Amino acid sequence: MKKQLTANEQEELLSILEKRFEKNKSRHENLDWAKIEAKLKASPLKLWSLDEMERTEGEPDVMGYDKKTDEYLFVDCSAESPKGRRSICYDHEALEKRKEHKPADSAINMAQEMGIEILTEEQYKELQKLGKFDAKTSSWILTPPEIRKLGGAIFSDFRYNTVFVYHNGADSYYAARGFRGLLRV
Numbered sequence: 001m002k003k004q005l006t007a008n009e010q011e012e013l014l015s016i017l018e019k020r021f022e023k024n025k026s027r028h029e030n031l032d033w034a035k036i037e038a039k040l041k042a043s044p045l046k047l048w049s050l051d052e053m054e055r056t057e058g059e060p061d062v063m064g065y066d067k068k069t070d071e072y073l074f075v076d077c078s079a080e081s082p083k084g085r086r087s088i089c090y091d092h093e094a095l096e097k098r099k100e101h102k103p104a105d106s107a108i109n110m111a112q113e114m115g116i117e118i119l120t121e122e123q124y125k126e127l128q129k130l131g132k133f134d135a136k137t138s139s140w141i142l143t144p145p146e147i148r149k150l151g152g153a154i155f156s157d158f159r160y161n162t163v164f165v166y167h168n169g170a171d172s173y174y175a176a177r178g179f180r181g182l183l184r185v
Contacts, residue, residue: 003048003115013051014040020061020077027077027130028062036062036072039185046185049115050074053181056084056114060183063127071184075119075127081137081178085110088178090140090153094170107140107179116181118142121165123182124156128163133180135159140179143170 005013014037021033040047053060058076065072076082089095091108111118119127120142127133138157147154153170155177156163 004044005047005051009051010041010044010047013047013054016054017050017060020059024061024077028064031062031065031072036185039072043185045115046183049183050185052114053082053116053183056082058082058085058181060181063130063182066184069184074183074185075123076180077127077131077133079131079133079135081134081139081176081180083178086137086178087173087175088140089173090143090170091148094153097171103173111179111181114181116183119180119182121154121156124180125163127180128158132158137176137178138166138174140177141165 018033018037021028021036040050050060053074053076057078059078060074061077063073063075085107088103088110089098089106091106095102095106095109107118118140124139124141134157138155140153140155143153147167148170151169152167154165154167156165
């Protein structure tokens with residue numbers, strides 16, 4: 001798979017991201033698009049990852065800035081779990097475990113292929129402070145190793161003005177469950 005965008009694809013993506021950034025200022029107050037754009041232009045692989053987030057309907061937007069690492073944090077901000085990343089189990093081990101009716105892929109595999117991180121429970125809760133996401137869908141979140149060793153995985157959604165964290169078998173998959181990603185630029 002080519003992990004590089006043409007100059008035209010880069011400009012088109014940057015235009016989409018800038019419009020989303022300007023439309024949703026409350027998500028990233030006091031951040032300057034020009035600085036973000038400069039970092040993006042200097043990171044072609046990160047641009048490719050953002051394009052993958054966009055292609056799978058994640059609608060990535062800047063959620064914050066990490067002063068310690070000097071990185072901007074892009075997160076999937078689509079109202080519901082990204083359509084292009086649903087009906088997947090949690091990880092490769094779970095995918096291999098299924099004998100019948102295997103999903104096409106897993107959340108962890110897809111995130112790695114896209115060059116992004118799957119959201120942690122804390123990051124998911126921070127995202128929910130910026131809006132209401134997953135009111136009809138749910139998203140796999142990074143599962144602690146002690147839960148995963150027992151065959152489980154966790155996911156989250158937003159119902160009744162509350163963020164809920166649930167468990168399921170890691171090999172389960174549903175049409176309304178995908179995952180949200182984070183990219184550090």
